[in-house]
Amino acid sequence: MVAPITVHRFNVLSLAVLLFVACPITVDAETLRVGLIDPIDGYGLPVERLPQLRRCLVAVDDSGALGNSIYLEKCTHDVILVSDHCVQGVCGRPVELPQDWDLDSDPRLYRGVACGPGRPQSVVRGRLLEQTPSPPKPDPWSKWKPLVESNVPNDVVVRINNRGAWQVAFDWDANLMISENELFTLPPGSLEQPHLFRRDDAILMMQPVANPTSDSADPLRLKCWTISGSTRDTDRRTEPSLLTLLLQASGELPSELPSELPSERGGIELVWLDVGGLLPADLGAAMDAAERLGCEVVFANLGSPGNVATDTAQLLASLSHQTGVAVVLNQRTTVAPDFLARPAKTSIPDIAEFRYRKPPGSLEAFRQTTKLILQDPTLVRRAVAEQPGSEPPGPIDALFGESTPALNTERFQRIDGRTMLVARVPLDAIDGRLRLSDDGPALQLHQVEGIRLYDLHGQRIVGPELNRDPAFDHGWPTQTLDHRGGYVVAPETVSWMGKAWNLTDSQCRLSWTRGTDPILEKTTNRTESEQPETIRLIGRQETPDKLLLSAVTRVERLDRKAASEVPSAVRQSASHLLDRGPSVQSWWYRASTNGGAVRHQTVLQELDATMPAWDQSHLQSWTLLETGWLQTPADRLGTFRRSNPQAGWILVQAVKLPGSPNQPPRLVLASGFKQEAPQVPWERTLHQRRASDSSFVVDGQLWVDEYRGTMSSMSINGADALWYSFHSPAEQSPATRWLRLSGNPNEPTEPRDWLWHYDHDPAAELLHQRSLAGSSPSEILSRTPKPADSVNDPVAWRSHLLALDQPSLRKQHLNEVIAAAGHVLELCQRRLGQLPLQTASAAAETERAESEPMSAFSMPTDPAGILAYAWAADAAYRQVRAIGYRELPDVIEQHPIKDMESQNREFESAFARLCGIVDILDPRFALALVRHERRRGHPAKAYEVLSHHAYEGPAMPWYFKKERDLWSDSGREPLRRLGYARWFLRQANEPVMH
Numbered sequence: 001m002v003a004p005i006t007v008h009r010f011n012v013l014s015l016a017v018l019l020f021v022a023c024p025i026t027v028d029a030e031t032l033r034v035g036l037i038d039p040i041d042g043y044g045l046p047v048e049r050l051p052q053l054r055r056c057l058v059a060v061d062d063s064g065a066l067g068n069s070i071y072l073e074k075c076t077h078d079v080i081l082v083s084d085h086c087v088q089g090v091c092g093r094p095v096e097l098p099q100d101w102d103l104d105s106d107p108r109l110y111r112g113v114a115c116g117p118g119r120p121q122s123v124v125r126g127r128l129l130e131q132t133p134s135p136p137k138p139d140p141w142s143k144w145k146p147l148v149e150s151n152v153p154n155d156v157v158v159r160i161n162n163r164g165a166w167q168v169a170f171d172w173d174a175n176l177m178i179s180e181n182e183l184f185t186l187p188p189g190s191l192e193q194p195h196l197f198r199r200d201d202a203i204l205m206m207q208p209v210a211n212p213t214s215d216s217a218d219p220l221r222l223k224c225w226t227i228s229g230s231t232r233d234t235d236r237r238t239e240p241s242l243l244t245l246l247l248q249a250s251g252e253l254p255s256e257l258p259s260e261l262p263s264e265r266g267g268i269e270l271v272w273l274d275v276g277g278l279l280p281a282d283l284g285a286a287m288d289a290a291e292r293l294g295c296e297v298v299f300a301n302l303g304s305p306g307n308v309a310t311d312t313a314q315l316l317a318s319l320s321h322q323t324g325v326a327v328v329l330n331q332r333t334t335v336a337p338d339f340l341a342r343p344a345k346t347s348i349p350d351i352a353e354f355r356y357r358k359p360p361g362s363l364e365a366f367r368q369t370t371k372l373i374l375q376d377p378t379l380v381r382r383a384v385a386e387q388p389g390s391e392p393p394g395p396i397d398a399l400f401g402e403s404t405p406a407l408n409t410e411r412f413q414r415i416d417g418r419t420m421l422v423a424r425v426p427l428d429a430i431d432g433r434l435r436l437s438d439d440g441p442a443l444q445l446h447q448v449e450g451i452r453l454y455d456l457h458g459q460r461i462v463g464p465e466l467n468r469d470p471a472f473d474h475g476w477p478t479q480t481l482d483h484r485g486g487y488v489v490a491p492e493t494v495s496w497m498g499k500a501w502n503l504t505d506s507q508c509r510l511s512w513t514r515g516t517d518p519i520l521e522k523t524t525n526r527t528e529s530e531q532p533e534t535i536r537l538i539g540r541q542e543t544p545d546k547l548l549l550s551a552v553t554r555v556e557r558l559d560r561k562a563a564s565e566v567p568s569a570v571r572q573s574a575s576h577l578l579d580r581g582p583s584v585q586s587w588w589y590r591a592s593t594n595g596g597a598v599r600h601q602t603v604l605q606e607l608d609a610t611m612p613a614w615d616q617s618h619l620q621s622w623t624l625l626e627t628g629w630l631q632t633p634a635d636r637l638g639t640f641r642r643s644n645p646q647a648g649w650i651l652v653q654a655v656k657l658p659g660s661p662n663q664p665p666r667l668v669l670a671s672g673f674k675q676e677a678p679q680v681p682w683e684r685t686l687h688q689r690r691a692s693d694s695s696f697v698v699d700g701q702l703w704v705d706e707y708r709g710t711m712s713s714m715s716i717n718g719a720d721a722l723w724y725s726f727h728s729p730a731e732q733s734p735a736t737r738w739l740r741l742s743g744n745p746n747e748p749t750e751p752r753d754w755l756w757h758y759d760h761d762p763a764a765e766l767l768h769q770r771s772l773a774g775s776s777p778s779e780i781l782s783r784t785p786k787p788a789d790s791v792n793d794p795v796a797w798r799s800h801l802l803a804l805d806q807p808s809l810r811k812q813h814l815n816e817v818i819a820a821a822g823h824v825l826e827l828c829q830r831r832l833g834q835l836p837l838q839t840a841s842a843a844a845e846t847e848r849a850e851s852e853p854m855s856a857f858s859m860p861t862d863p864a865g866i867l868a869y870a871w872a873a874d875a876a877y878r879q880v881r882a883i884g885y886r887e888l889p890d891v892i893e894q895h896p897i898k899d900m901e902s903q904n905r906e907f908e909s910a911f912a913r914l915c916g917i918v919d920i921l922d923p924r925f926a927l928a929l930v931r932h933e934r935r936r937g938h939p940a941k942a943y944e945v946l947s948h949h950a951y952e953g954p955a956m957p958w959y960f961k962k963e964r965d966l967w968s969d970s971g972r973e974p975l976r977r978l979g980y981a982r983w984f985l986r987q988a989n990e991p992v993m994h
Helices: 007-022 047-056 122-130 231-235 242-250 280-292 307-323 350-355 363-375 378-385 396-406 477-483 568-573 754-759 762-772 777-782 794-804 814-832 842-847 863-885 889-894 900-917 926-935 939-949 959-969 973-987
Strands: 032-037 057-061 069-074 086-088 094-096 108-114 154-160 166-170 183-186 195-199 202-209 220-228 268-273 297-300 326-329 420-424 429-435 442-444 452-454 487-491 493-496 499-502 509-514 517-521 532-539 546-557 559-561 584-590 598-605 619-624 630-636 649-655 667-673 680-690 702-710 721-727 737-742
Touching: 032 242, 032 280, 047 057, 047 195, 047 202, 047 242, 047 268, 069 154, 086 108, 108 220, 108 973, 122 973, 154 220, 166 220, 183 195, 183 202, 242 268, 242 363, 268 280, 280 297, 280 307, 280 584, 280 619, 280 649, 297 307, 307 326, 307 649, 326 363, 326 378, 363 378, 487 493, 532 680, 546 702, 649 667, 754 863, 762 777, 762 794, 777 794, 794 814, 794 863, 814 863, 863 900, 863 926, 900 926, 926 939, 926 959, 939 959, 959 973
Parallel strands: 032 268, 032 297, 057 268, 297 326
Antiparallel strands: 069 108, 069 220, 086 094, 108 154, 154 166, 166 183, 195 202, 202 220, 420 487, 429 442, 429 509, 452 487, 493 499, 517 532, 532 702, 546 667, 546 680, 546 721, 559 584, 584 649, 598 667, 619 630, 619 649, 680 702, 721 737
8 A cells, every 4th residue: 555645755746846847858748637626606716817727627517516507498479579679587677688689580588587696797786776765764674684785686688599509698787788798609519518708807607508409498507607706806815716726736838828729628627616615415516526527636625724624624535535536635634634635544533633633734835735746646546545544443532541530621631741632521511611810701612713622432513613603502502412521622822812821721721501400390281371390400519599490492303304295395496406416315304383483593413322323514404495495505513593484394415424324313403582481480399419420420419409380481392392591580690500391292282273173174175185186176166166145054165165266266256256255254153153353443453463352252162163263264364365366467457446445445344354363473364464564555564574474374385476576566676676586486496595
C-alpha cells in the first residue's frame, strides 16, 4: 500500500513541481476530469476568466441542490397578443417581445418565471420595491414580512425557431420589455450542455433540458446561474475563489485569451457540481454525480473553518472511498492534513481526530498541492485505493489514558501531557457555561472558539451550535438528553474580548444547569377539569418548598409514513429531491398542526438503546406543506426554524455509508410555545434525601421531593413529553431548572364531538369512492336527483347538496346549491329545536375575531343531535361559499348580479348564521372569513386570516390562488407579481420556495 502524504513527502513533491516548472519536459498531456463542489450563484469569478472557463467546463450537475431550474409552459393562443407583440407573462402583465420575433407564424413560445437570489440587475428590482406608494398609517400590510429583492419575480419567455435554436428572453429589470442585453441565443445541436455568456460584469450560465418537437406541448426546463454579476460578489473576497485557483493551476492557458480562439480542451475537464450548502445528503448526491460523470478528483470548498468544515471533511473522506473519486479540500483538516481527504482516517472517532489536529494550511500551500495533483493524477488514484483503518481500538475512555478517572465536571484537566484539555459533562446537565474569572460573565460553551462537546461514544455533539445557536439546551431541554455524561474538549488557551485566557488557571471554571428527572403520578382523570396531581422530582440539588411551573417545550414523536401516504401535492413539490443517487436515502415523517401556538421547532433524533442511531452529521431534513410550499434551505437536525401553523411533511435524507443503520432514524419534534402557560404554585408534601445513584449522577446525593398541584390548561394529550421550567416564587432570576413530564399512553380520549362527524362524513366518502370508481361529476349528480320539497329526509337532501357542490360543477348550479343548503339547515333546525345565531352583526363580531352563540341555545349531547349539528355546519358553510361565488368574474360574465344590495344582505345573513354555528377562525371555515373581509375592502385583514388560520382543510388546493387575489387587491405591484408567479408554479405542480 502506498504511504500517505506526510509533511516531508509533501515538501519533496512540491520541490519536484518547482523543478518541473523550471525545466519542463515534453510529454503527452493527460486530460484530467475534475469535479468542483461549490455553490455557483454569485461566485465572483472575474469576467476575464470566462475564456478559460468556457474551454474547461464540460458539464454542470445540480443533483446536490435544487438548482435554478426554470419551469417553462407552452404559450397557448390566448396569452399571445400578436397585435401588441406581447405575451401575457407569468407575473400577470403583458411582456413586450423583441421586434424580430415573428408571432404571426406558428411559433413555439414558452413562458416561465425566475425567482430567488443570484440574478443580474438586483439593484433595479430593489428600486421597484422602493417605488411602492406609502400607504396610510398604520400600514395594514405591516404584519406581513417586507418583500426583499430576491422575492421580486422576473418573467422568462423562450422562443424555439425552426432550426431548434433557443432564444431566451429574461425581463431582468422587471420593466415588462425585453431589451437587447436580456436576450440570449442557445445554438441548436448543443442542448443539455452548459452555455456561458458575458453581459457587462456578469457571467451567466444556461443549460436547457430536452428539446421538444415542433408540435410538442410538453413543458420544458431551463437551468440558469449567475456565476458573477455584481460588485458585491467580488469586493468582499480577499482571496481567489477555488474555481480561479483551479483555472490557474491547469497551466494550459494564459490568464487571458481572445474569445475568438477555438474551444479546445485544456489540461482539465471541469464538471461543476452545484451544491447549495454543505449538508450531508447534498454532498452525497454530488459525489454520486461525480462518479457517474467520470470525475477522477473533486475539489471541495469547505467554507469557513469550524464545526461544519470538520463534519464535511470526514463525510467527504467516506464518500471518496465509497465512490472511488478522490477529494481535495481547500483547508487542512484532521482527515486531510495535506488537503487530500484520506479514507483511511474516517474510522477514527471525532474526539481522537481533535487530539491530532494539524495546524491550518496556507493559501500558497494549497496552490502548490493543486498544481501537483493536476499534473500527477496517479497521486489521487493511489490515495483512493487505500483501505479505511479501524483505530483506535477499545472504548472511547481509552483515548484519555490514565487521566480518565480523574476528569471532573468543574475544571479542565490536561490529558497525557498534550496541549488539549478535557472535562466531563454531568449526567444530569442541562446547560453548560464557562466562567473565565471570578467576576467575569458565564459564557455559553459554543461561544468560545475551539471548544467542542462530545458524547460518550466520542462523536461530536452537532446541532444548534452549527448555526451559532445554543450548544446544549438554553430553552430546548431535549437537546442534551442523549449526550449527558460526555466530554468537553478545549485548547489550553482561548481568546475572549481581545484577551487570552489559560483554561488551566484556577479562576477558569465550568458551571452547569442541572436537570431533574421527574416521575408523574396521576391521581385524577385529567380529561375533565383541572384537578390536583402529584409529581416527584429526583435530582442532585435540593428543590424549594414551592414551585412555579410553566410549560415551555412540547415534544412529540414523528410518525414515519410510506410514500403512498404522502399527499400528491407534497410528493410533486419534492420530486426534485428524490432519487438523488445510491448514497442518499430518504424517509417521510408527519408532524401535527400546532394552531399557531408554537414559535420555533426543531427535529431531533430520538436515541434508543435497543437500536443503533444514525450519525447526526449524516442527516438533514426538508419541510413541505400541502399548499405546495417547500421551506428552503434544508436543515441539519437540531437547527431551529420558525414554526408554521400548518401540519408539515418532513422529508429526512441521510448519507448511506457502510456501517450505517438499516433502520430509519427515530425522530421527535420539539416545539417551543409562543407564550408560557400560567404559573401555578405547587406545594411540597414530601422532602427526603437518599444515597447516591451512580446511574444518574457522578457525585453527591439525590433529593426526592414530592409536590402536589394542578397542571395548566396546556394539555399533554397528544405529546410524548411536555417540558416545564420551574423555580421558587421567591427567586427573582429566570428559571434555571427543567421538568420533563411524560405522556400517558392510557390517557382516556375525548368523546367524539360534532367536528369529528364533520371531518368523517359518510356521504362525502361515498361520493369520493364513486369518483375513484370512474364516475364523472355529471354522472354522480344525475344519480342523486333533487328530492321533492315535501321530503323531510336530511340524508337525501345532503346527498343532493354534495353532488351539486362538486368543485367542477358548483359554479354552474350556485342557486341550486344555496337552496339545497337551506333545506338541510331547516331540517337540522327542526331536529335541534333551533340553531345558534350571532347576537350582533357579522362585521362587529369578526372585528374581534370571535363569535358567541346565543345563550338560549344548548349544544346537543345525544349522538343524533351531535350529527345534526355537524350537518348544519356543513350546509351553512356551503351556502356562504355559493353566495360568495356569485361575485366571481367568470360567473358574473355568464350570470350578472341584478340587485347588489340584495346580494350583500343575503351574504351577510348567511355569514352571520355560519359564525353562530362554528368558530369562524377554525381552518375548516376560515375561508368564509377571508371572503367576508375582502368583500368589505380589507385585503390585508383577509390575508392575515388566510396565513394565520387557513393552514389546513379546504384552503390547501387554493391557498396560493387566494393569496394572489388578495395581493392583487393590495395595490402593491411587487406583491401582485409575486402572487401571480406563485400561483403559476402551484398550478404546474412546482414547489413554491420564494
